[in-house]
Amino acid sequence: xxxxxxxxxxxxxxxxxxxxxxxxxxxxxxxxxxxxxxxxxxxxxxxxxxxxxxxxxxxxxxxxxxxxxxxxxxxxxxxxxxxxxxxxxxxxxxxxxxxxxxxxxxxxxxxxx
Amino acid sequence: xxxxxxxxxxxxxxxxxxxxxxxxxxxxxxxxxxxxxxxxxxxxxxxxxxxxxxxxxxxxxxxxxxxxxxxxxxxxxxxxxxxxxxxxxxxxxxxxxxxxxxxxxxxxxxxxxxxx
Numbered sequence: 519x520x521x522x523x524x525x526x527x528x529x530x531x532x533x534x535x536x537x538x539x540x541x542x543x544x545x546x547x548x549x550x551x552x553x554x555x556x557x558x559x560x561x562x563x564x565x566x567x568x569x570x571x572x573x574x575x576x577x578x579x580x581x582x583x584x585x586x587x588x589x590x591x592x593x594x595x596x597x598x599x600x601x602x603x604x605x606x607x608x609x610x611x612x613x614x615x616x617x618x619x620x621x622x623x624x625x626x627x628x629x630x631x
Numbered sequence: 632x633x634x635x636x637x638x639x640x641x642x643x644x645x646x647x648x649x650x651x652x653x654x655x656x657x658x659x660x661x662x663x664x665x666x667x668x669x670x671x672x673x674x675x676x677x678x679x680x681x682x683x684x685x686x687x688x689x690x691x692x693x694x695x696x697x698x699x700x701x702x703x704x705x706x707x708x709x710x711x712x713x714x715x716x717x718x719x720x721x722x723x724x725x726x727x728x729x730x731x732x733x734x735x736x737x738x739x740x741x742x743x744x745x746x747x
């Protein structure tokens with residue numbers, strides 16, 4: 519049973535527009551969320567994170583929003599650039615736990631020039 | 632030089648064969664992890680080790696074993712490979728003393744394994 523769900527396997531946007539990637543979770547014990555970015559033939563790399571005590575975290579063009587009541591988070595990329603084309607994984611951690619990340623299936627983002 | 636290296640990068644083997652995937656890191660991290668990624672699925676944790684004497688099963692450890700030979704080396708073995716172990720395997724390291732949670736997991740480039 520998937521505890522972290524990314525229901526859109528792919529997303530295509532135009533350069534300069536906003537990309538919105540969504541993630542839902544079912545485990546109420548999750549208290550920390552992360553987004554990882556993965557290019558082909560490379561391992562995932564950390565992008566941005568958010569604690570459950572916050573509802574927004576921003577880092578340059580990347581913003582993550584958390585809606586705890588809906589168990590939903592989203593990653594906004596503004597403006598989108600062709601170099602952002604990659605697979606984005608949502609991941610979650612449980613409170614007090616070790617660093618055992620639970621990953622979603624990933625969303626492949628394509629930013630068209 | 633890469634901080635987390637995996638060998639081999641690609642491997643084709645036959646059902647029933649024993650194979651080992653190796654991971655080495657130069658980051659000096661105590662914690663190391665093995666994940667697998669299947670098409671259309673996220674990464675799933677196979678085993679993890681918080682130091683040389685600590686080995687723990689992850690979500691999908693059946694059919695796998697690991698060895699933590701040193702702080703820098705963490706190997707994953709498939710004792711008798713089967714076709715549904717065909718996947719992309721990632722090693723990762725982390726150091727929680729660097730702060731945050733999970734942000735300090737650094738992944739290797741992956742090993743693509745095909746079991747015929």
